[in-house]
Amino acid sequence: MSMAPDYPPDSGQWVCGVCRRPLEQIKMQIFYLNSAFDVSLPSCPQCGLTMTPKSLAEGKMLEVEALLEDK
Amino acid sequence: MTFDQARLHEIEARCTQESPPGCQGVCPFQLDVRAFLAAMTEGRLVPARRILDRALPLPGIMAAVCDHPCEGVCPRKGLGGSVAVNKLEQACLAATSPTRIPPQPRKKFSLAVMGAGLAGLVAAADLARKGYSITLFHNGEPASLLCSRFPVLADSGALRADMEALVALEVAFAEARLDAPLISRCVQTFDALLLDADAASEPAPPPDDVDAATLLWHDTVCCAGWPSLNAAGRVIPEASRQAGEGRRAAQTLERIVGKVSLTAERDKKPGVLHVPLEGVSPVPRLEAEAEGYTPDEAAREAGRCIQCQCLICVKECVFLQKHKGYPRTYARQAYNNASIVQGFHTANTLINGCALCGQCERLCPERFSMADLCRSAREDMVERNYMPPSAHEFALEDMESACGPECALVLNDIGLDKGGKPSWLFFPGCQLTASRGEQTLELYEHLRSNLSGGVALTLSCCGIPAQWAGRRADFDRHAAELLRQWENFGRPTLIAACASCLKALRSALPEAGLVSAWEILTTLSLPPGRRHYDAFALSIHDPCAARFDAAWLKSVRALVRACGATPEEPRLTGETTPCCGYGGLVFCAAPDVAAEMSAARAADLPHTALASCIMCRDRLANQDKACLHLLDLLFPRPSMSDTQAAAARGPSFSTRRAGRAALRRRVLREYLGRQTLERPAERLTVPPQTLTRLEERHILLEDVESVVAQAERGGRYFENLQNGRRLASSRPRHVTFWVEYSRDGETVMVHDAWMHRMIVPGAGDAGTTPGGRHETGQTPRENMP
Numbered sequence: 001m002s003m004a005p006d007y008p009p010d011s012g013q014w015v016c017g018v019c020r021r022p023l024e025q026i027k028m029q030i031f032y033l034n035s036a037f038d039v040s041l042p043s044c045p046q047c048g049l050t051m052t053p054k055s056l057a058e059g060k061m062l063e064v065e066a067l068l069e070d071k
Numbered sequence: 072m073t074f075d076q077a078r079l080h081e082i083e084a085r086c087t088q089e090s091p092p093g094c095q096g097v098c099p100f101q102l103d104v105r106a107f108l109a110a111m112t113e114g115r116l117v118p119a120r121r122i123l124d125r126a127l128p129l130p131g132i133m134a135a136v137c138d139h140p141c142e143g144v145c146p147r148k149g150l151g152g153s154v155a156v157n158k159l160e161q162a163c164l165a166a167t168s169p170t171r172i173p174p175q176p177r178k179k180f181s182l183a184v185m186g187a188g189l190a191g192l193v194a195a196a197d198l199a200r201k202g203y204s205i206t207l208f209h210n211g212e213p214a215s216l217l218c219s220r221f222p223v224l225a226d227s228g229a230l231r232a233d234m235e236a237l238v239a240l241e242v243a244f245a246e247a248r249l250d251a252p253l254i255s256r257c258v259q260t261f262d263a264l265l266l267d268a269d270a271a272s273e274p275a276p277p278p279d280d281v282d283a284a285t286l287l288w289h290d291t292v293c294c295a296g297w298p299s300l301n302a303a304g305r306v307i308p309e310a311s312r313q314a315g316e317g318r319r320a321a322q323t324l325e326r327i328v329g330k331v332s333l334t335a336e337r338d339k340k341p342g343v344l345h346v347p348l349e350g351v352s353p354v355p356r357l358e359a360e361a362e363g364y365t366p367d368e369a370a371r372e373a374g375r376c377i378q379c380q381c382l383i384c385v386k387e388c389v390f391l392q393k394h395k396g397y398p399r400t401y402a403r404q405a406y407n408n409a410s411i412v413q414g415f416h417t418a419n420t421l422i423n424g425c426a427l428c429g430q431c432e433r434l435c436p437e438r439f440s441m442a443d444l445c446r447s448a449r450e451d452m453v454e455r456n457y458m459p460p461s462a463h464e465f466a467l468e469d470m471e472s473a474c475g476p477e478c479a480l481v482l483n484d485i486g487l488d489k490g491g492k493p494s495w496l497f498f499p500g501c502q503l504t505a506s507r508g509e510q511t512l513e514l515y516e517h518l519r520s521n522l523s524g525g526v527a528l529t530l531s532c533c534g535i536p537a538q539w540a541g542r543r544a545d546f547d548r549h550a551a552e553l554l555r556q557w558e559n560f561g562r563p564t565l566i567a568a569c570a571s572c573l574k575a576l577r578s579a580l581p582e583a584g585l586v587s588a589w590e591i592l593t594t595l596s597l598p599p600g601r602r603h604y605d606a607f608a609l610s611i612h613d614p615c616a617a618r619f620d621a622a623w624l625k626s627v628r629a630l631v632r633a634c635g636a637t638p639e640e641p642r643l644t645g646e647t648t649p650c651c652g653y654g655g656l657v658f659c660a661a662p663d664v665a666a667e668m669s670a671a672r673a674a675d676l677p678h679t680a681l682a683s684c685i686m687c688r689d690r691l692a693n694q695d696k697a698c699l700h701l702l703d704l705l706f707p708r709p710s711m712s713d714t715q716a717a718a719a720r721g722p723s724f725s726t727r728r729a730g731r732a733a734l735r736r737r738v739l740r741e742y743l744g745r746q747t748l749e750r751p752a753e754r755l756t757v758p759p760q761t762l763t764r765l766e767e768r769h770i771l772l773e774d775v776e777s778v779v780a781q782a783e784r785g786g787r788y789f790e791n792l793q794n795g796r797r798l799a800s801s802r803p804r805h806v807t808f809w810v811e812y813s814r815d816g817e818t819v820m821v822h823d824a825w826m827h828r829m830i831v832p833g834a835g836d837a838g839t840t841p842g843g844r845h846e847t848g849q850t851p852r853e854n855m856p
């Protein structure tokens with residue numbers, strides 16, 4: 001099981017609603033059922049608010065979730 | 072584990088789909104006739120020949136002399152005549168050359184065969200092929216007895232070829248007097264001996280003196296191949312029986328020298344293969360123009376084989392078809408799934424895809440129950456904690472909500488004195504109330520005004536979703552609560568309007584009197600506002616949970632007739648009705664299978680359908696099948712014509728929840744004069760395509776609302792500078808919901824929504840330090856990209 005590491009926003013020019021800072025691709029770990037994955041996701045560099053792009057949620061993530069659930 | 076190996080075998084054995092067809096079962100060599108004929112049909116002569124050469128010890132001789140019992144049991148018999156298996160074998164042999172079968176390594180045992188009758192030759196061939204050293208004692212020419220018994224063999228190429236094959240297998244031919252002294256000599260010299268009772272008739276014992284199962288006579292001596300005698304004492308050969316005895320005796324000789332039990336694991340009778348013949352039209356047997364079939368004639372005659380198999384249940388169940396096997400293979404997969412220690416549970420999808428509807432069990436001649444299999448497998452998954460969380464969570468949360476403070480209600484009949492005990496308790500169920508609140512109340516009122524003794528009302532869920540999800544403990548807990556309420560009411564008779572509720576209540580409240588609303592209605596005066604049709608044909612769709620509920624089935628039809636309509640029975644109906652796709656929570660765990668189930672059912676109903684379960688009605692309507700609910704006949708909605716009512720799609724998941732809550736509020740208001748506050752909703756505008764997508768992804772409007780409300784309260788959202796849209800998330804339970812929306816003053820326009828189960832730090836409510844740690848702490852890392 002592997003997840004390609006870098007997931008930018010699907011489209012648009014996004015800023016954090018609170019900090020008004022443009023988002024940056026920030027490395028982090030995401031988790032499910034005792035597994036963790038290293039990925040880069042669009043995040044606010046100031047407050048850490050993070051985005052899950054739709055293409056990731058309905059693509060790779062869904063796939064990995066299903067795999068882990070059958071493990 | 073819910074089932075061990077022994078239980079698996081017991082379950083597996085119920086499905087006889089893998090049993091041999093009749094022809095193979097009676098063949099002394101269990102020739103795979105079906106495969107042979109399939110190859111012949113396709114003109115694949117060499118593979119066909121290979122099947123013959125592998126199965127038959129003396130292919131040429133057997134094809135020439137066999138009395139073909141296979142043809143006697145062929146179900147084609149009454150449909151144009153049995154398939155000409157024997158003639159096709161001959162045609163195949165004539166058109167091909169022998170298959171080269173690699174010799175087996177030599178074994179150290181020397182065996183003797185006394186007599187070159189059919190049994191002796193078969194045994195010699197069988198054993199020589201397996202690598203034993205064989206000495207064949209014969210009287211006169213080796214083939215003389217065979218030729219006199221079967222004159223067709225005289226001078227035949229088949230005989231010559233098979234005898235040469237024996238020589239090639241290094242069978243030693245020895246001429247001798249076949250008498251008792253030879254038997255004694257053989258017993259001393261060889262590891263075991265077979266006596267051919269036709270060739271060595273003088274020293275051979277009568278058949279009754281040998282063991283019927285093993286053909287063992289004494290010590291290391293077997294005897295086989297007795298000819299039959301007719302009334303005049305003439306010998307009548309019976310090739311298949313004699314040859315079969317030869318094989319049976321050969322197997323015993325092997326066991327003797329191998330020093331293993333002569334009987335263990337032998338002659339296990341597989342169950343009967345059931346062969347449905349509906350739809351098979353008669354085709355007359357093809358007779359060859361000249362002597363023997365040409366390859367083309369052979370292909371056509373072989374094509375008359377119906378390739379006997381069962382699949383009775385599979386033919387009628389979308390789910391069973393989907394997984395490409397049949398119950399026997401599924402039982403094994405479910406078992407393996409439960410036994411997995413490391414690796415993937417590859418049968419989870421299978422187990423969660425069954426509607427638990429019981430149709431297969433009803434159709435199967437052996438009563439195989441996929442529902443029992445899948446239900447116990449699910450219980451095991453839950454118990455041992457490997458049930459995929461996503462499989463049933465949505466449905467279980469829906470159940471929780473239906474039993475929760477916003478939707479559930481217990482109301483005594485308001486006509487009774489305080490503390491009075493009602494005679495009846497109406498339990499409409501969580502889905503009827505979700506979809507048809509108004510009609511539910513009309514039905515309730517009708518019951519109240521026509522039944523004496525008071526009718527109480529319970530708005531709740533019967534708990535069946537928990538049972539379907541394999542959560543027995545949750546079901547039991549819920550059952551205990553229902554029991555308590557029922558006891559409090561003084562044990563009234565329960566009236567249910569949903570077949571699944573009836574089933575669940577029957578197991579939750581075994582002591583309660585239980586009756587369907589439809590049955591009660593047939594005993595009361597009919598609702599005055601009901602429809603009065605003039606011969607309106609309706610295809611009845613029975614709910615799968617009611618298949619064995621004769622009273623339900625009968626009352627539904629009676630009520631349909633009472634409204635002047637004509638109930639028409641579809642091909643599968645009553646006991647054999649299929650599931651609409653709601654049962655077993657397939658709609659949740661395998662929505663695609665569930666949709667195919669509804670579509671398949673819809674296609675099988677010629678007229679406007681009439682359902683007596685609201686989930687059936689809504690699911691069929693969602694497949695664009697015109698479908699009415701029984702309540703549409705009895706308590707028609709004034710705002711709708713029948714056409715409109717039949718065409719109306721079922722409400723969305725969100726609307727269902729809202730419908731339950733609205734009904735509860737209405738009951739409180741109308742019966743108790745109590746006003747309750749409606750939960751203030753965000754003003755959301757959701758375009759229809761977005762609504763459809765939400766529905767498919769199991770995202771409720773209330774989830775969308777709470778994401779937006781939470782984001783707007785704290786300003787925690789992203790903003791797209793290009794179009795001003797906002798994107799926010801929240802994780803109320805085990806799922807993170809994302810909503811993309813825009814704000815225009817007080818109104819919120821929802822553009823899109825999605826969800827995931829993975830925990831993303833900084834999204835939803837999970838930790839918000841950049842690259843922060845997961846809420847539940849350290850977790851092993853799966854991989855590094």
Ligand code: SF4
Pocket residue numbers: 085086087088345381382383384385397398399434435436437438439
């Ligand atoms: S009906 Fe289904 S379960 Fe029953 S024997 Fe046939 S294939 Fe097997």
Ligand code: SF4
Pocket residue numbers: 092093094095104105108144145146147154156375376377378379
């Ligand atoms: S129809 Fe075919 S498979 Fe069935 S018994 Fe006849 S020959 Fe055998």
Ligand code: SF4
Pocket residue numbers: 388389390391424425426427428429430431432441442650
């Ligand atoms: S869905 Fe119904 S018919 Fe199909 S396997 Fe399950 S219980 Fe049997």
Ligand SMILES: [Zn+2]
Pocket residue numbers: 016017018019020021044045046047048049
């Ligand atoms: Zn920020």
